[in-house]
Amino acid sequence: MDSYVSKPLAQLLAGVGLLYLSAKVFSYLRLLASLFLLPGASLSKFGPKGSWAVVTGASDGIGKEFALQLARKGYNLVLVSRTQSKLESLATEIKSANPKVETKVLAMDYSANRDSDYEALKALTSDLDISILINNVGQSHSIPVPFLETDPSEMNAIITINVTGTLRTTALIAPGMVSRKRGLILSMASFGGVFPTPLLATYSGSKAFLQHWGTALGAELAPSNVTVQVVQSHLVASAMSKIRRSSAMVPTPKAFVRTTLGKIGRSGGSQGIAYTMTPWWSHALMQWVVGTFVGTMGYLTLGQNKTMHESIRKRALAKAAREAKKQ
Template sequence: MAFGSCLSSYQFPLELQAGWQSAAAIFFLVTGGLYTSYKLLSYGRALLSIFVLPGKSLSSFGPKGSWAIVTGASDGIGKEFALQVARAGYNIVLVSRTASKLETVAAEIISKSPNASTKCLAMDFSANNDADYARLAELVKDLDVAILINNVGLSHNIPTPFVLTPEREMKDIITINCLGTLRVTQLVLPGMISRKRGLILTMGSFGGLMPTPLLATYSGSKAFLQQWSTALASEVSNYNITVELVQSYLVTSAMSKIRRTSMLIPNPRSFVRAVLGKVGRSTGLAGYAYTSAPYWSHGLMAWALSEVVGTMGGLALGVNKSFHEGIRKRALRKAEREKAKKAE
């Protein structure tokens, strides 16, 4: 009788334990299913945004014959923006450091888009000269500026540990990437607000999307632009002004020092065509408001980084660090070879 009583006293806890195990299994099954469904839905949305859904038409930001300002317009991505926006029917203000290069780009615009008008301003953004910004303000004060493309930017000469980064290089990166972008935008934005329309595209970088060892100052400057651009976009959304940060991986350009295209590395023409075709689309970065990665392979990479790998995790940091350490070693070896040739 005593043994039976003991046995019956243990029956209830065992049944309770089995019930909890079943409940836990169901909970984890449901949670896992919801998580998987969310990721699949997120991936489906990214695919639609990247490959199917169009962006806003440029004409929604201002009529043909109005003006677009392009900074860093003398070559690469900036030059291609100027050419393609002019082809869409807009006049172009070209701003960059070298007057002769700007004149060459202006001549090419006129040859390819005869109805377009151009204005050029040579200014060195690293100088942060008040007189330069006053000249730009005077140049555009009577223009209907519908589009601003903040393309001017500077990276490190080669990947370099922060402790070895020259002070001049640090200052130039911050002054050009951050202060230059802010000052030009603040100069142009009041006109857009008064007209209640406009588009501001600012060139970001995967270096700002995820921390990039050996490019610490550049990475920080682009991360700053991410936060600033998103905050600004929210501020002016009620004025029918679209502000968008354009994230990109590598593009063949003088700054990237890459000449060959690949699936992951487009040329400026293909990249800019993707940007202008996807304005207003998150394209892989639904979790980042007012941000896009419009080139198709960049969009897929951005989705994987933000939704699967994580941009701040140790794995991403480690891979990124090793990648840039390799670039630095190759660059230093190349510099040594060139130095030896000169000494011969």
Template structure:
């Protein structure tokens, strides 16, 4: 021991076992501090770019059913198309029957009788017992092996909480939180009885990283993260796998972004990443039963969480500044549009 530290001008009495143990402890801490970021970097790269996720057949064979909420547009529509291509029958739930009919016709035209499609039009913001009773009747007796909790709502534009319209607050909570709870409570008992199933819940960086001017939306998505992780632990012993899916922006009607980029995939790219990485954490290292599967989102999530902290002052301030700027631009556009009328 003395030989190791003497070049640094430190003399250690090797006969003192306490000092010897303490020095070894400090050395181990130093090695661990150096190794931890290296190991973390290797893990995130393997998870995002190399290692495959669990096969969907683990949760239910082809010919069983997938229920998708918010199914008629964007990410939900792409989940429907992707799961149909993989041989799953579909239960499509969304607000507008005409859009559901159009999507159903497209799938039936492509796959014929091989893929069965059922639809249910309901407005989740209304939180009507009659709608959920209709859903219960629709899935009664069906082997629903996959549930995609995709339906969601954000603010029309970034807005200070004190100025948020009451109806907008109510709709966000009903759609993002209550709808997800009620649908999951209808579907998962069947999964438990069959001892298999997959529940995917779409979350958002807006919930993982506190987002000023989207406070109600941010809180609702943070709720989904906590709830999903707790539910996953409850259902894991019953063979049902629950995964919270984190994402940054995707080109959807909600994001109001039309052009893809390295940081903004289209729905097909995002859904392909999600379905190929079931069971992998991606960029959500250390967060149980959670994945950030799209490569650029995953790297961003990993970097911000590891080096800044998801609730650091810097992250919150940057988020606030970005959404203040978005709000100003949206208000100026509204003024210009009003003058044209």
């Protein structure tokens, strides 16, 4: 009797196991196809050459690369960042390399959250055919820091720039896209929003907000033929990451942006997360492995993240102490 019962049970368990394994294999093959085989949507889907792209945080790093590469593809640029001189230098560089491309610049400190700045942005963009919005402006902590030791001004700046700035800019630009029935809204998120990150708690929370907001916005705007993409990434060699040397795990802004613009609509490592993409191959593989076998919000991942950032903080404080002694 026992053998009669156990045989069907064993067959059932074997079948469930086979289905589970098949699902994981399919997910992995889908990941590889998304990263290495399948192209993303053409940018012309969102608007023709000669229409406009708005890039926030445009003067350095990833934002600057988005501006340069979109200009090479024939889009006119509205460049928004804090420093007027950097914006003017970038506009000159773009014009020199792409004589037919027009540029407009707006020096705007997103941390100040001034109504007058947003009114100036509205006046600058209201009559333009804007096809692409790159929400790139952002700020992290100067070094990893426990939440209870976080400077209130730093905390407020992170939330104001990452959250309020992105929302207010999108609220200005998106209505024109909806009326034209086309457009791309691309918002830079972070693995800090996917993997809760101790010692970067405020930054991590701000990026988690952008993930949920962007996914919800994508569903709202899809009927108007406006595409929303939340872009997830690990580290990129930039001023924000404080990493200068690139590697397989830390791409240059140029390589990262090129890959991102070539993979619009492909999930990469963000399988199962609507309107989201993780385009860089090593980031995507890491996200898939952790999400599939460990869990992005479990104690193991959280503990590893905490240990890593405690080590980063310790080194940063030691460096600051050494530099203080030299003065």
